[in-house]
Amino acid sequence: MAMLNECITVELGGGRGYPIWFAPLAALGSLMEECGLRRGRCILVTDANVSDRWLPASLRALQGWDTHILVLPPGEATKAAASLNHIYDKVLPAGIDRRTPVIALGGGVIGDLAGFAAATMLRGLPVVQVPTSLIAQVDSAIGGKTGINHGVGKNLVGAFHQPRLVLADTSVLATLPKLEWASGLSEVVKHALIADPALASFLESQWHKVMVREPAIVASMVMQAACIKAEIVAADEREEERRELLNFGHTFGHAIERVEGYGRFTHGEAVALGMRAALALSLRYAPEFDARHAAALVSRIPVRHRLTASDDRLSQAMRYDKKVRAGTVRLVLLRALGDAFVTACRSRCDLTFAWKAVIG
Amino acid sequence: MAMLNECITVELGGGRGYPIWFAPLAALGSLMEECGLRRGRCILVTDANVSDRWLPASLRALQGWDTHILVLPPGEATKAAASLNHIYDKVLPAGIDRRTPVIALGGGVIGDLAGFAAATMLRGLPVVQVPTSLIAQVDSAIGGKTGINHGVGKNLVGAFHQPRLVLADTSVLATLPKLEWASGLSEVVKHALIADPALASFLESQWHKVMVREPAIVASMVMQAACIKAEIVAADEREEERRELLNFGHTFGHAIERVEGYGRFTHGEAVALGMRAALALSLRYAPEFDARHAAALVSRIPVRHRLTASDDRLSQAMRYDKKVRAGTVRLVLLRALGDAFVTACRSRCDLTFAWKAVIG
Numbered sequence: 001m002a003m004l005n006e007c008i009t010v011e012l013g014g015g016r017g018y019p020i021w022f023a024p025l026a027a028l029g030s031l032m033e034e035c036g037l038r039r040g041r042c043i044l045v046t047d048a049n050v051s052d053r054w055l056p057a058s059l060r061a062l063q064g065w066d067t068h069i070l071v072l073p074p075g076e077a078t079k080a081a082a083s084l085n086h087i088y089d090k091v092l093p094a095g096i097d098r099r100t101p102v103i104a105l106g107g108g109v110i111g112d113l114a115g116f117a118a119a120t121m122l123r124g125l126p127v128v129q130v131p132t133s134l135i136a137q138v139d140s141a142i143g144g145k146t147g148i149n150h151g152v153g154k155n156l157v158g159a160f161h162q163p164r165l166v167l168a169d170t171s172v173l174a175t176l177p178k179l180e181w182a183s184g185l186s187e188v189v190k191h192a193l194i195a196d197p198a199l200a201s202f203l204e205s206q207w208h209k210v211m212v213r214e215p216a217i218v219a220s221m222v223m224q225a226a227c228i229k230a231e232i233v234a235a236d237e238r239e240e241e242r243r244e245l246l247n248f249g250h251t252f253g254h255a256i257e258r259v260e261g262y263g264r265f266t267h268g269e270a271v272a273l274g275m276r277a278a279l280a281l282s283l284r285y286a287p288e289f290d291a292r293h294a295a296a297l298v299s300r301i302p303v304r305h306r307l308t309a310s311d312d313r314l315s316q317a318m319r320y321d322k323k324v325r326a327g328t329v330r331l332v333l334l335r336a337l338g339d340a341f342v343t344a345c346r347s348r349c350d351l352t353f354a355w356k357a358v359i360g
Numbered sequence: 361m362a363m364l365n366e367c368i369t370v371e372l373g374g375g376r377g378y379p380i381w382f383a384p385l386a387a388l389g390s391l392m393e394e395c396g397l398r399r400g401r402c403i404l405v406t407d408a409n410v411s412d413r414w415l416p417a418s419l420r421a422l423q424g425w426d427t428h429i430l431v432l433p434p435g436e437a438t439k440a441a442a443s444l445n446h447i448y449d450k451v452l453p454a455g456i457d458r459r460t461p462v463i464a465l466g467g468g469v470i471g472d473l474a475g476f477a478a479a480t481m482l483r484g485l486p487v488v489q490v491p492t493s494l495i496a497q498v499d500s501a502i503g504g505k506t507g508i509n510h511g512v513g514k515n516l517v518g519a520f521h522q523p524r525l526v527l528a529d530t531s532v533l534a535t536l537p538k539l540e541w542a543s544g545l546s547e548v549v550k551h552a553l554i555a556d557p558a559l560a561s562f563l564e565s566q567w568h569k570v571m572v573r574e575p576a577i578v579a580s581m582v583m584q585a586a587c588i589k590a591e592i593v594a595a596d597e598r599e600e601e602r603r604e605l606l607n608f609g610h611t612f613g614h615a616i617e618r619v620e621g622y623g624r625f626t627h628g629e630a631v632a633l634g635m636r637a638a639l640a641l642s643l644r645y646a647p648e649f650d651a652r653h654a655a656a657l658v659s660r661i662p663v664r665h666r667l668t669a670s671d672d673r674l675s676q677a678m679r680y681d682k683k684v685r686a687g688t689v690r691l692v693l694l695r696a697l698g699d700a701f702v703t704a705c706r707s708r709c710d711l712t713f714a715w716k717a718v719i720g
Contacts, residue, residue, distance in 0.1 A: 013374060085441065092512040095679070095687070120480070123507060123518045124598075147483060152452040158483045159519055238484075319455070327455070 008227055010142065011234040012162060020142060020166040020230060022223055025054065025130070028061035028103075028167055032128060035165045037101050041066045043091050043125075045114035046105040047074040050132050053175060058105055058130070068094055072110070076262050079109045079148050081157075087117040101126045101164070107133030107180070108140040108267070112158070115146030119161030126164040133176060134184025135268065137168040138191065138225035143233035143243075154254060154262075160238060168226065170219045181213070182302045183268025186249075188221060189301060190275060191228040193294050194245045194332070194340035199224045200297060207300055245340040248332040249275035252354065255317035259309040272301040273358050278333055280357030281350060285343060286335035294337050311355035315348060368587055370502065371594040372522065380502060380526040380590060382583055385414065385490070388421035388463075388527055392488060395525045397461050401426045403451055403485075405474035406465040407434040410492050413535060418465055418490070428454055432470070436622050439469045439508050441517075447477040461486045461524070467493030467540070468500040468627070472518070475506030479521030486524040493536060494544025495628065497528040498551065498585035503593035503603075514614060514622075520598060528586065530579045541573070542662045543628025546609075548581060549661060550635060551588040553654050554605045554692070554700035559584045560657060567660055605700040608692040609635035612714065615677035619669040632661040633718050638693055640717030641710060645703060646695035654697050671715035675708060 005023040012018070021031055033039060042065050046055060051071045059067060070090055072078045091102075102125050104114035111129050118127035131141035147158020173181070192199035202224065203210065209217040229246070236242035252274030256265060265273070275298045279291050307314075318329050329345040345351060365383040372378070381391055393399060402425050406415060411431045419427060430450055432438045451462075462485050464474035471489055478487035491501035507518020533541070552559035562584065563570065569577040589606070596602035613634030616625060625633070635658045639651050667674075678689050689705040705711060 081441075081445065088510055088517060092510055092516050097687075120507075120517050120519055122516060123505065123520055145483065147480075150448055150452050156452050156482060157448060157480050159480055160483055327457075 006223060008223070008230055010162070010230045012237055016162055017234075018162060018164055018166070020168060020226055022168050022170060022219065022226075025057050025167070025169045025172065026061045028058060028128075028130065029063060029065060031165055031167055032101065035128075037126060037128070037164065038099060039064050040100070041068065041094070041096060042101045042103055043068050043070065043094070043096070044103045044105055045070045045072065045087065045110060045117070047072050047078065047107075047110055049074040050106045050110070054105060054132060054172060058103075062103075072113075074109075076109055076149070079113050081148060081150075083113055084117055084148055087114070088121065091117070091121060096122070096125070098122050098125065101128050103128045103130060104141075105130045105132065107131065107136045111136050111141045112146050112155070113148060115144075115161055115163070116148060116158055119146050119159040124161065127161060129163040129166045131166070131168055132172050133180055134173055134222070135180075135187050136184075137170065137173070137222050138184065139187040139229055139246075141166050141168070142226060142229045144237070149262075153258060162237075168222060170222045171215065173218055173222070174213055174215070179266055183266035185210070186268030186271045186275070186301050188225045189297050190246070190248050190271065191225045192297065193275070193334060193337065194248045195228045195232065195338055196224065197338040199228070200293065200337055203297060204293070241342070244330065244342050245332055248334070248340055249278050251318055251329065251331060252277040252314075252358075255314045256307065256309075258317045259313050260307065264305060265303070268301070269303045269305075272298060272303050273307065277354040277358045278331070281331065281354040282333040282335070284350060284353065285331075285333050285346075286341075289335055291334070294334060307359050311352050311359060314355050315351040318351065366583060368583070368590055370522070370590045372597055376522055377594075378522060378524055378526070380528060380586055382528050382530060382579065382586075385417050385527070385529045385532065386421045388418060388488075388490065389423060389425060391525060391527055392461065395488075397486060397488070397524065398459060399424050400460070401428065401454070401456060402461045402463055403428050403430065403454070403456070404463045404465055405430045405432065405447065405470055405477070407432050407438065407467075407470055409434040410466040410470070414465060414492060414532060418463075422463075432473075434469075436469055436509070439473050441508060441510075443473055444477055444508055447474070448481065451477070451481060456482070456485070458482050458485065461488050463488045463490060464501075465490045465492065467491065467496045471496050471501045472506050472515070473508060475504075475521055475523070476508060476518055479506050479519040484521065487521060489523040489526045491526065491528055492532050493540055494533055494582070495540075495547050497530065497533070497582050498544065499547045499589055499606075501526050501528070502586060502589045504597070513618060522597075528582060530582045531575065533578055533582070534573055534575070539626055543626035545570070546628030546631045546635070546661050548585045549657050550606075550608050550631065551585045552657065553635070553694060553697065554608045555588045555592065555698055556584065557698040559588070560653065560697055563657060564653070601702070604690070604702050605692055608694070608700055609638050611678055611689065611691060612637040612674075612718075615674045616667065616669075618677045619673050620667065624665060625663070628661065629663045629665075632658060632663050633667065637714040637718045638691070641691065641714040642693040642695070644710065644713065645691075645693050645706075646701075649695055651694070654694060667715075667719050671712050671719060674715050675711040678711065 102118035129141035144162035253270035256270040462478035489501035504522035510516040613630035616630040
């Protein structure tokens with residue numbers, strides 16, 4: 001099925017707005033030039049899995065460019081200082097200048113890592129995000145959050161560095177492993193819950209076609225979900241307020257990943273469980289909320305394991321979240337489907353209550 | 361001699377302007393609160409030399425704050441990935457949040473390093489620059505350039521991260537080692553040459569008092585020089601054009617440091633030699649320029665050693681400068697005292713010519 005080329009724009013101040021193209025990978029080089037990037041040297045960062053599938057097509061799309069390729073090991077462990085230094089060591093001696101674009105071809109790990117490397121080499125190189133996973137296409141590649149993990153927690157070292165261009169080819173999602181697909185759906189559901197009842201209805205009615213990845217349905221879903229992210233980022237680039245809503249389920253989810261060990265749950269599974277906790281707590285903070293539709297949607301996201309950690313350890317782990325302010329955990333909750341709000345956690349008991357709803 | 365509290369503002373878009381206070385160190389805590397930083401935990405990064413002299417006064421000025429102190433070894437070698445990781449390892453587990461300020465108490469190395477750590481922890485903590493060297497007070501603490509060195513070259517890893525506040529207590533300069541004082545004067549002279557004939561005249565007429573550091577003359581000189589930096593940064597925050605003028609003497613100077621080995625020349629000495637090279641070349645690109653005053657001022661800056669490297673190696677080293685674009689070295693030259701311009705290097709011979717003027 002031929003995909004129409006569509007484009008939305010992330011509206012930012014100071015002429016830093018940028019396009020998100022939903023177009024075939026083959027358009028990469030020409031879209032880069034259209035964005036004012038001058039043909040010449042570029043750095044392409046990817047991982048071994050993505051490289052096997054999409055590097056040849058990417059290089060064809062970059063004909064006429066002098067592409068330096070870095071292929072990193074796949075997986076969350078790559079999102080670390082060692083990989084960052086590896087990129088510095090390979091790229092800095094390569095005769096780059098401040099206009100040399102860095103292309104992040106891959107999922108969230110590559111996007112965050114290569115984006116952060118671009119943010120910090122020569123105090124900022126242009127970055128082109130070419131997300132190849134669902135989570136990256138609807139979430140992580142949009143909005144300029146970049147970074148790496150630290151022993152103390154995820155994403156604790158990083159920078160805001162907006163891309164010059166995002167190119168999302170939804171056809172690449174057809175070959176995504178099932179687990180990653182499900183993980184990405186978690187973010188799609190989250191976007192629907194916090195901001196878009198229409199997307200929630202779409203997901204409800206099309207869930208089967210979503211799960212079998214019918215191309216037209218996938219393309220429509222990705223565009224709707226990416227739009228929500230783009231709008232929220234445009235309204236609040238530096239995560240002052242509105243952007244915090246995107247953390248719905250994440251404050252809980254990050255604690256799960258930290259306590260259960262990264263890897264046991266996918267990020268999406270952790271967020272799915274986190275959303276269950278957040279929904280339970282929403283009823284305590286916004287008792288008038290009818291959570292049935294939201295809960296039904298969240299429960300559709302496949303999660304393989306049950307939590308093994310105690311609510312106490314999970315609550316404790318929430319202290320390290322970046323959104324903690326002056327020692328108080330900040331929560332994103334819903335007061336209606338499509339209407340999220342941020343609140344300070346009133347008491348430790350609330351966290352216990354929320355966790356117990358998930359641990360069962 | 362009592363110093364008047366004076367304040368200039370770096371005017372930036374989007375409400376990110378910030379004050380540079382010329383005031384006693386004792387005002388630190390109250391000025392931080394005035395800037396909207398809430399009393400609570402803060403991180404103070406300094407080096408062992410500065411700590412011996414100024415940490416007690418700084419801590420008195422931070423009464424009521426919960427100050428976590430990191431003391432690093434003094435010297436350029438500290439401006440490296442190892443120190444950055446040390447800061448991450450100490451600070452990230454310390455229960456910080458996005459409002460926790462990082463105070464950089466020290467010279468250029470501490471300012472750049474702590475500034476970059478602040479830029480990259482939790483994707484950006486507020487940083488308070490408290491420069492204690494001349495070079496930091498008139499140059500490096502102003503303008504948001506932060507970063508560390510990489511084996512390939514200086515400052516190749518970094519970010520733009522504007523401080524929330526700069527506090528320059530010019531009285532601390534009285535105890536600065538002679539070598540550092542002379543090194544800082546190089547940047548003061550540079551500011552005068554590129555943008556301020558009045559400061560050039562001031563330096564000419566007051567040079568003796570400058571060298572014996574007469575407090576009122578020092579205070580006036582620092583304020584004049586800091587003003588120039590603040591104006592240039594305000595006009596061009598991200599080094600698109602005008603800010604490049606600040607690199608007068610630096611493209612040559614960085615090559616000297618790289619080839620002769622960091623440490624043989626102070627940064628200021630390297631820049632002083634670099635300015636001699638740039639002045640020589642200015643006459644080739646702007647033949648009408650009467651360089652006598654400029655050359656006389658530059659020649660007053662004490663430089664201990666002669667260059668030992670060949671012009672060939674020095675020219676080669678200029679290729680790694682961050683301002684190189686598409687392989688062409690960009691030069692900052694003068695067409696008059698106080699009037700600098702940027703130009704692409706027309707031929708490799710020009711670099712040879714410039715270097716030969718310094719090597720003699």
